[in-house]
Amino acid sequence: MAGLSYTSINQTRMATGEVYCQTLIELAKENPRIVALTADLGKSSKIGEFMKQFPERFYQFGIAEQNMMGAAAGMAKAGLIPFTSSFAIFTACRALDQVHTDICYQNVNVKMIASHAGTSFGQAGTTHHSTEDIAIMRSLANLTVIVPADGIETANAVEAAVEHEGPVYIRINRGYDQQVYETMDYGYEIGRAVTLHEGSDVTIIACGSAVFQALQAARELDAVYQIKARVLDMHTIKPLDKAAVLKAVKDTRRIITAEDHTVIGGLGGAVAEVIAESGMATAFRRLGLQDKFSPIGLHEDLMAHHGIDTNGIVNSVRELMQLDFEEDLDWEDEV
Amino acid sequence: MAQENSVLIRLEEKANKLRHRIVDTVIWAGSGHLGGALSMIDAVTLLYYDQMNINKDDPYDADRDRFIMSKGHAGIGLITILEDLGFVSEADLRTFNHTGSNCGIHLDGNKVPGVDASTGSLGHGLSIALGYALGATQLKKDYLVYCLLGDGECNEGAIWEAAMAIGHYKPKNLITLIDRNFAQIDGMTEDVMELEPFKDKWEAFGFHTEVIDGHDSAAMKDALERARQGMDKPVCLILETVKGNGVSFAAGDYGWHYGGITDDMAETAHRDLDHYHETRMAQLKEA
Numbered sequence: 001m002a003g004l005s006y007t008s009i010n011q012t013r014m015a016t017g018e019v020y021c022q023t024l025i026e027l028a029k030e031n032p033r034i035v036a037l038t039a040d041l042g043k044s045s046k047i048g049e050f051m052k053q054f055p056e057r058f059y060q061f062g063i064a065e066q067n068m069m070g071a072a073a074g075m076a077k078a079g080l081i082p083f084t085s086s087f088a089i090f091t092a093c094r095a096l097d098q099v100h101t102d103i104c105y106q107n108v109n110v111k112m113i114a115s116h117a118g119t120s121f122g123q124a125g126t127t128h129h130s131t132e133d134i135a136i137m138r139s140l141a142n143l144t145v146i147v148p149a150d151g152i153e154t155a156n157a158v159e160a161a162v163e164h165e166g167p168v169y170i171r172i173n174r175g176y177d178q179q180v181y182e183t184m185d186y187g188y189e190i191g192r193a194v195t196l197h198e199g200s201d202v203t204i205i206a207c208g209s210a211v212f213q214a215l216q217a218a219r220e221l222d223a224v225y226q227i228k229a230r231v232l233d234m235h236t237i238k239p240l241d242k243a244a245v246l247k248a249v250k251d252t253r254r255i256i257t258a259e260d261h262t263v264i265g266g267l268g269g270a271v272a273e274v275i276a277e278s279g280m281a282t283a284f285r286r287l288g289l290q291d292k293f294s295p296i297g298l299h300e301d302l303m304a305h306h307g308i309d310t311n312g313i314v315n316s317v318r319e320l321m322q323l324d325f326e327e328d329l330d331w332e333d334e335v
Numbered sequence: 336m337a338q339e340n341s342v343l344i345r346l347e348e349k350a351n352k353l354r355h356r357i358v359d360t361v362i363w364a365g366s367g368h369l370g371g372a373l374s375m376i377d378a379v380t381l382l383y384y385d386q387m388n389i390n391k392d393d394p395y396d397a398d399r400d401r402f403i404m405s406k407g408h409a410g411i412g413l414i415t416i417l418e419d420l421g422f423v424s425e426a427d428l429r430t431f432n433h434t435g436s437n438c439g440i441h442l443d444g445n446k447v448p449g450v451d452a453s454t455g456s457l458g459h460g461l462s463i464a465l466g467y468a469l470g471a472t473q474l475k476k477d478y479l480v481y482c483l484l485g486d487g488e489c490n491e492g493a494i495w496e497a498a499m500a501i502g503h504y505k506p507k508n509l510i511t512l513i514d515r516n517f518a519q520i521d522g523m524t525e526d527v528m529e530l531e532p533f534k535d536k537w538e539a540f541g542f543h544t545e546v547i548d549g550h551d552s553a554a555m556k557d558a559l560e561r562a563r564q565g566m567d568k569p570v571c572l573i574l575e576t577v578k579g580n581g582v583s584f585a586a587g588d589y590g591w592h593y594g595g596i597t598d599d600m601a602e603t604a605h606r607d608l609d610h611y612h613e614t615r616m617a618q619l620k621e622a
Contacts, residue, residue, distance in 0.1 A: 062499065064496035064500065066462070066493040073452075073462075074462065075466040075473075077466070077467060079474050102452075106452070
């Protein structure tokens with residue numbers, strides 16, 4: 001709508017947060033209802049640039065996320081489209097009561113941009129890791145939950161969020177994301193998974209920073225082990241693309257999910273629910289934090305630690321390929 | 336002065352009707368927040384029938400003044416006004432809090448016409464009101480936003496986050512009122528969690544703060560009209576009230592935060608309210 005055209009070239013020069021901010025600035029030029037809010041994280045979340053462009057449409061709330069979320073709900077009820085920018089941990093945990101009641105229950109048009117998600121701010125310590133937010137936010141009625149794979153997908157998600165009437169949570173990483181997409185033009189749609197790699201042996205369903213790793217893993221599995229892995233970028237956790245999951249179950253019968261998040265209740269949980277309700281036997285693994293808080297460290301180190309880097313995904317796929325299905329009724333040797 | 340008095344008499348007659356309606360609704364619902372509804376009803380009657388710009392034909396009128404009842408548990412009080420205005424029906428009141436009713440203890444703004452925010456989790460309303468006020472300014476709308484807090488609610492940290500932000504942004508279109516009935520669920524406010532010096536706290540956050548008798552409509556009207564004429568600071572009116580005001584067995588008793596009443600108690604309550612109304616009318620006519 002605003003003629004956005006981010007490419008991989010832009011992405012090499014801009015952190016994901018900067019892509020978000022530039023996208024919002026472009027959209028705000030066309031749409032006067034867009035306003036930006038932050039809680040003393042304008043600089044960290046990169047939304048500070050919006051303030052320079054639209055000082056009268058930028059609201060600083062200080063270190064007070066609960067008030068920011070409540071005020072965002074009021075602004076939305078007044079007719080604005082507020083974008084809140086804070087860290088994922090503070091959006092999903094500190095301000096959860098306001099997010100739950102003021103934003104989701106009232107079903108107002110607030111867009112929450114939750115940065116520094118997962119372990120992407122790994123060195124900040126576990127207080128700043130956000131490894132439960134997908135599970136928390138996914139459980140809130142009325143809320144759309146998006147976890148973009150990279151900066152370009154973030155631009156698409158932000159644009160789609162403005163078009164979408166209702167509350168949206170967009171979970172992005174600190175710093176630069178590994179590039180998954182070359183251009184914005186790949187038919188992004190909320191609730192529709194993107195097939196990044198075709199395969200018939202196994203499907204890797206990933207979101208966020210795990211998408212790039214899954215894609216790398218699929219290439220390695222093909223080249224080294226002749227395992228044909230399908231890769232789905234499941235950027236929308238809610239509403240989940242159930243059709244894509246069920247198609248993967250039918251086509252490949254082996255599913256692995258990968259996310260920079262606890263394996264409880266996030267992408268893995270969402271996919272597990274669809275598989276379980278399908279009644280179709282599936283070899284299934286959830287990769288992510290195994291019901292643990294993460295140690296501190298660099299994001300890439302932590303992804304390796306939690307088995308959601310390329311090697312970890314390759315290894316898990318190879319293990320999953322060892323499992324057999326049988327046609328008889330003996331379930332002892334099945335998964 | 337005579338004209339002024341006739342307004343006050345009209346407001347007292349309206350408040351009297353609403354007080355009785357609250358007792359009726361508690362009976363219909365089986366139980367309810369009698370105490371906090373009766374403590375705030377004079378202030379809210381003044382707002383809806385004298386101060387606020389409300390379109391009786393359209394509860395969603397974009398230019399209406401907004402009322403954020405942050406003490407959402409007093410929904411049984413607000414709903415009687417919404418019924419009186421014709422936004423909901425008597426049938427809605429008669430099924431208040433019944434299974435499947437659109438009208439529950441904490442009113443849902445998406446289901447009940449005239450409810451500007453779905454409150455109930457305490458400490459939220461002032462932030463929502465601030466957002467409305469900032470949003471109105473951004474969209475160049477000239478409506479006003481009134482926010483009513485409970486005093487016990489001010490235990491919540493989020494209230495003070497909002498107060499700090501209001502002190503910072505100084506919106507001219509937001510007026511904060513506090514139903515200071517000195518009682519909360521577990522006891523009197525000063526026993527549960529000391530609020531005093533309450534006025535000083537609001538002043539320290541940058542508010543022009545006045546302590547007023549929350550059952551004195553003339554004093555409240557005067558303060559609201561001065562507030563609207565423009566202050567150099569945000570305005571907070573601490574309205575000192577009596578929880579369960581006008582009903583002998585409930586007045587001043589923190590135990591009447593929530594409860595059920597028998598038919599006999601309802602009869603007593605109606606009789607007490609009649610007497611209370613007569614006393615107030617006599618005072619107004621003398622003035």
